[in-house]
Each structure stands twice: as structure tokens, then as C-alpha cells.
Amino acid sequence: MVEWIVIWCCLWTICILSYTLYIKQKLNKNKSRVDNFQKDQSILTFGFFHPYCSAGGGGERVLWLEVCHLLENFPSCKIIIYTSEETTVDALTEKVYRQFGIRVLPKFSLVFLESSFLLEPKEYPWFTLLGQAIGSMFVAIEALLRYTPNCFVDTTGFPASMSIARFCFGCYVVCYVHYPTVSKDMLQVVRQRQVKYNNRTFIAKSYLATQCKLFYYRVLMFLYFLTGKCADVVMVNSSWTKQHISVMWKPEYLQIVYPPCSxxxxxxxxxxxxxxxxxxxxxxxxxxxxxxxxxxxxxxxxxxxxxxxxxxxxxxxxxxxxxxxxxxxxxxxxxxxxxxxxxxxxxxxxxxxxxxxxxxxxxxxxxxxxxxxxxxxxxxxxxxxxxxxxxxxxxxxxxxxxxxxxxxxxxxxxxxxxxxxxxxxxxxxxxxxxxxxxxxxxxxxxxxSDETFASEFTKHLLFPRCSPVVEYKKL
Missing domain, CATH: 3.40.50.2000 (Glycogen Phosphorylase B;)
Incomplete structure (x- = not known):
């Protein structure tokens, strides 16, 4: 019996080490493809993780303007959008035009996510942020099993998905942060026992509940730090967001890219x-x-x-x-x-x-x-x-x-x-x-402007270590 346990442990160890080496090799290969893209514009695939891609908000404008810019300037790139909406490319591009006036070439692909309901706050009446984080990991697994890109781009604010993309599928990871999921400001609200949309009245009035929630937020901040370290390139939309992300993630590559405004x-x-x-x-x-x-x-x-x-x-x-x-x-x-x-x-x-x-x-x-x-x-x-x-x-x-x-x-x-x-x-x-x-x-x-955003986003997405600034039209 002991011998069989030892054998199984050895086999699992070999499998885990082999898979780890495979993922590391794949990650290095994907990084190399991005680094060499300026010289060799071979096919590079991007997976944009944005389940609510048709919601019509500012985050969706960021997504579609960048997709539009990539399709127009780098036709060799293949673009996948992971979405919760069962629709067609033509129907989606028409909806985007109605919402934003952005005419996107219908040359991208959609991957429908059946598990996207796991991202809904209503599924987690308690511990909502933790529930959504764990749910986003399962949704990311489904997304990347359906299609694994060279470069995984999170533009919707589910950083836990980046850990799956990096460590389970070896993707080069880029994220555009609209808003920190957890911040010291949120801790301050709870510590001062203020009643807000994310701090219920009965929690604010209870010392014990407040201390429990502070512990919960500190755990979330630590997990948020770990997921943030999975990103190769981090872009943020403002000085305020940069201030928070630089403290919580301490990323090696962090740039402000102001969002597009029509x-x-x-x-x-x-x-x-x-x-x-x-x-x-x-x-x-x-x-x-x-x-x-x-x-x-x-x-x-x-x-x-x-x-x-x-x-x-x-x-x-x-x-x-x-x-x-x-x-x-x-x-x-x-x-x-x-x-x-x-x-x-x-x-x-x-x-x-x-x-x-x-x-x-x-x-x-x-x-x-x-x-x-x-x-x-x-x-x-x-x-x-x-x-x-x-x-x-x-x-x-x-x-x-x-x-x-x-x-x-x-x-x-x-x-x-x-x-x-x-x-x-x-x-x-x-x-x-x-x-x-x-x-x-x-x-x-x-x-x-839209033009400034698209140029800056693409520069940091494709050429983060290139200097001077790449003139895209000359490529």
C-alpha cells in the first residue's frame, strides 16, 4: 500500500513538473512573439476577456476602439472576444455602431461563455467580490479551453482571470484597469463605519461585523496583489487609478492611457x-x-x-x-x-x-x-x-x-x-x-481623443519595451 502511494506521488510530481515546464516554455514563446512583432508581423492572436462587451459603457468603448484600431492597422492579427451574449459578429458590430458610432470591421471572432452567469453579483449575496473573483477563474478556464490566444487581454476588471491565463495556459497577459477592485479607500469606509452601497447599515453599526469585514477586505487585497503580479503589462485610465494600482500591485510595467472620448x-x-x-x-x-x-x-x-x-x-x-x-x-x-x-x-x-x-x-x-x-x-x-x-x-x-x-x-x-x-x-x-x-x-x-487612446494602447500592448515610440503607419 505504501509503495503505491509513493508511486502515485511520484507520478503526480512528474506530471506537475512537466506541465509547469510546458507552461513556462509556452509563456516564453508568447512573450518572444510579442517582443519580435515589430520585426516580424506574423500572426499574433489576442483574446479580449470582456463578457459584457455590448453593455454600452465606457469600458466597452475602450474595448471596441482598440479592436477597431488593431483590425485596421494590423490585419495579420487574429482577435477573439470572449462574450456572455449569444450573437453574431455582424449583429454585434451594428450594435456597437448604434451605441458609440464606431464602425468595427467584422473580422474578429466571438467565443460564447456559457458560465458567464458566475460573474453576476446577484449570484453572491454575501462575499460578493470573492465570489466574483472565484467565478471569473472558472469563466476564464472555459474561455481559454475554447480558444487559447498568444496574448490574453483583460479589459473588464476581473484580475483573477489573469492568473488562469498565465499559469494554466501560458498566455502573455495585458490588462487595462478602469477601477481597482479593492482599495485602501474601501478599507477606510469600513473602518470609519460609513453606510454606503458596499457597506451595509447593519455592518456599519456593529463593531464585530466591521472587524470581520476589515479582515475579509485585507484577504481580498492580498489576493488582488497576487493576481496583479500575473500581468506583463498594466495600463490604467487615470492618475487616481495609477496611484492605487502602483501601491497594491507594484507592477514592473505601468502606464497611464487615458480612455477614449468621442x-x-x-x-x-x-x-x-x-x-x-x-x-x-x-x-x-x-x-x-x-x-x-x-x-x-x-x-x-x-x-x-x-x-x-x-x-x-x-x-x-x-x-x-x-x-x-x-x-x-x-x-x-x-x-x-x-x-x-x-x-x-x-x-x-x-x-x-x-x-x-x-x-x-x-x-x-x-x-x-x-x-x-x-x-x-x-x-x-x-x-x-x-x-x-x-x-x-x-x-x-x-x-x-x-x-x-x-x-x-x-x-x-x-x-x-x-x-x-x-x-x-x-x-x-x-x-x-x-x-x-x-x-x-x-x-x-x-x-x-479616440486617436490618442488607440495609439497609446497599441504602443503598450504590442511594443512595451520598444524605444523610441513606434510609428505604426510605417510598419
Whole structure:
């Protein structure tokens, strides 16, 4: 019996060592193919792990613009997109065009992921982040078993998938981080026992529950550190995100690549003749976007002014819904608007096309953005390019990289500040003062164009160790 146990242990050891050597050899081969791509543009395959590729948010814009750029400039590359949606390439490219106005060549392939339900937060009412991390590993296994690329690219924010790609399939790993899954800011919220969307009331009120959650977050941060070390190239979307990732992952290769913003058409919008009493909001209907605060801002404004002062006043809430939870959230927001007696002041544009978005942005004068610690804020840049003056939360990438308070937009920290700024824009500033701010906004957004993003992303994706900067058109 003992002899058989020894034999089985030896066999398993040999198998594990052999597989480890195989993966190491495959990883080195894939790294070499990427490193030599500048000299030899042979077929290189990219697998973009983005299960919600048709969700219509800023992360999806990042994905499709980069895919479009690769297909146009490097036709020898093969691109695979791992998706949770059963659809065709033609149907998906048409949907992307409706959402973003991006015309993607239908020369990529789709891999449908049957296990993608494991990524849904609703599957994990408790320990949601840990559950999603473990779930993403199983989804990544399915994805890479169906097709294993040379280069695995995570553009959706499931870093645990990178460990599978690297250590189980030997892929060269690149990630674009929109937002750190776990951060010291989250620890601070729990430590200070604040009630937020990610810290329930009963936890905030209990010392024991708070200590347990702090331990849980510290475990997650350690696991997050381990998964982050699996990436060969790390790109982030803002100074705020870079600050967090550099501390938590300590990556060898870390670069800021500002996300793409569709500013070209928006810059042509006329600045005069705007409807000052039209306020727009543009974001996915996710809990952290804090649409509830926007409704309370409108309620307080309405309470403080007579009806005659608010003729034609309207908050246009535009955004997309990803799933049933988002649809239910919209219903709750609409009910709240009725309970606050402001339903007549709110207009809902759900799953808006880019034509609808452009129509409102060309007419409105003011925009609300209420997410705290927004990693970057693509919609804020789009507001600025369109000449719509944003009032955003004083935190995250919006405050660090985009808005200079009172010069090219406004920053607020609480309900009272939002209302005060809104009153100033509605009733106090002259047309000349508004025009000056609009001109400053358009000067600022030049750095955030689609072309700049695509060029920078591709440079760090394909040529991370090349110097000087590669001139793509000459390749």
C-alpha cells in the first residue's frame, strides 16, 4: 500500500513538473512573439476577456476602439472576444455602431461563455467580490479551453482571470484597469463605519461585523496583489487609478492611457443658444453612479425656488442597463422621483443611442455627475467637449485629471454644494461667463481623443519595451 502511494506521488510530481515546464516554455514563446512583432508581423492572436462587451459603457468603448484600431492597422492579427451574449459578429458590430458610432470591421471572432452567469453579483449575496473573483477563474478556464490566444487581454476588471491565463495556459497577459477592485479607500469606509452601497447599515453599526469585514477586505487585497503580479503589462485610465494600482500591485510595467472620448463630433456643437434649464446626466444605471443623489439635488432646488423660476427646467437622465438588476434600479429611481414630487422635472432616456445622446448634449448647458471616486469619467470629458458645463464629485480621476474647479467645470462634495453650484449656473452667471468656461473646457479635452487612446494602447500592448515610440503607419 505504501509503495503505491509513493508511486502515485511520484507520478503526480512528474506530471506537475512537466506541465509547469510546458507552461513556462509556452509563456516564453508568447512573450518572444510579442517582443519580435515589430520585426516580424506574423500572426499574433489576442483574446479580449470582456463578457459584457455590448453593455454600452465606457469600458466597452475602450474595448471596441482598440479592436477597431488593431483590425485596421494590423490585419495579420487574429482577435477573439470572449462574450456572455449569444450573437453574431455582424449583429454585434451594428450594435456597437448604434451605441458609440464606431464602425468595427467584422473580422474578429466571438467565443460564447456559457458560465458567464458566475460573474453576476446577484449570484453572491454575501462575499460578493470573492465570489466574483472565484467565478471569473472558472469563466476564464472555459474561455481559454475554447480558444487559447498568444496574448490574453483583460479589459473588464476581473484580475483573477489573469492568473488562469498565465499559469494554466501560458498566455502573455495585458490588462487595462478602469477601477481597482479593492482599495485602501474601501478599507477606510469600513473602518470609519460609513453606510454606503458596499457597506451595509447593519455592518456599519456593529463593531464585530466591521472587524470581520476589515479582515475579509485585507484577504481580498492580498489576493488582488497576487493576481496583479500575473500581468506583463498594466495600463490604467487615470492618475487616481495609477496611484492605487502602483501601491497594491507594484507592477514592473505601468502606464497611464487615458480612455477614449468621442470628442471630434462634440467639438463641432455650437456653444450659443443653449437651454440653460436643461441638465443632463449620462452613465450606466449602476448603484455606484449614485443617481439617487441627483434626484435629491433636483428636489432641493425645486423646494428653494418658485415654479415660475423653473419653467422648462428638466433633468435628462440618460444611460444604459446591463441586466435585470439595472432595469429594476431604474424602476426604483422612477418611483423615488414620484415620491419626491419631481417626476415632472425628470426625463428618462434608457439605453440611449449615440444620436439621442448627441441631440441632448448639443442643446443642454449643464451636466450632473455624482459618482464618488470615479476612476476617470469619460462622460465628463464628453460633456466638456460638447460645451455642457459639468458639476462632478470632488474625488477620483475627475478631480485629479480632468476638471479644474471654476475654470473648466465645477466640483462638489455634498448635496448642498451641488445645489449651490447649480443655482449659480442657472441664475447668477452671465452668458459671457458661461462662454468663457465652455472655451476652457474645449481646450482641456484635446488630450482625451479616440486617436490618442488607440495609439497609446497599441504602443503598450504590442511594443512595451520598444524605444523610441513606434510609428505604426510605417510598419
Amino acid at each position: 470628442v471630434k463630433t462634440l467639438l463641432d456643437f455650437c456653444l450659443s443658444g443653449r437651454k440653460r434649464h436643461w441638465i443632463v446626466s449620462l452613465s450606466q444605471f449602476r448603484e455606484e453612479k449614485n443617481h439617487i443623489l441627483q434626484l435629491f439635488i433636483i428636489q432641493k432646488l425645486v423646494q428653494q425656488h418658485e415654479e415660475k423660476d423653473l419653467q422648462d427646467f428638466c433633468l435628462v437622465m440618460m444611460g444604459s442597463t446591463r441586466n435585470e438588476q439595472d432595469v429594476e434600479r431604474v424602476s426604483q429611481l422612477q418611483k423615488l422621483a414620484g415620491d419626491l414630487n419631481i417626476a415632472s422635472y425628470v426625463r428618462w432616456v434608457i439605453n440611449a443611442s449615440h444620436e439621442q445622446i448627441y441631440n441632448y448634449l448639443s442643446k443642454a448647458a449643464i451636466a450632473l455627475h455624482t459618482m464618488r471616486d470615479e476612476h476617470f469619467g469619460i462622460s465628463v470629458v464628453e460633456f466638456m467637449a460638447a460645451g455642457v458645463i459639468p458639476i462632478a464629485h470632488r474625488s477620483g480621476g475627475v478631480a485629479k485629471d480632468i476638471i479644474t474647479h471654476e475654470q473648466n467645470g465645477y466640483l462638489a462634495s455634498n448635496l448642498e454644494e451641488y445645489v449651490a453650484i447649480l443655482e449659480r449656473l442657472l441664475f447668477q452667471l452671465s452668458e459671457e461667463q458661461l462662454h468663457s468656461i465652455q472655451c476652457n473646457m474645449r481646450t482641456r479635452v484635446a488630450e482625451f
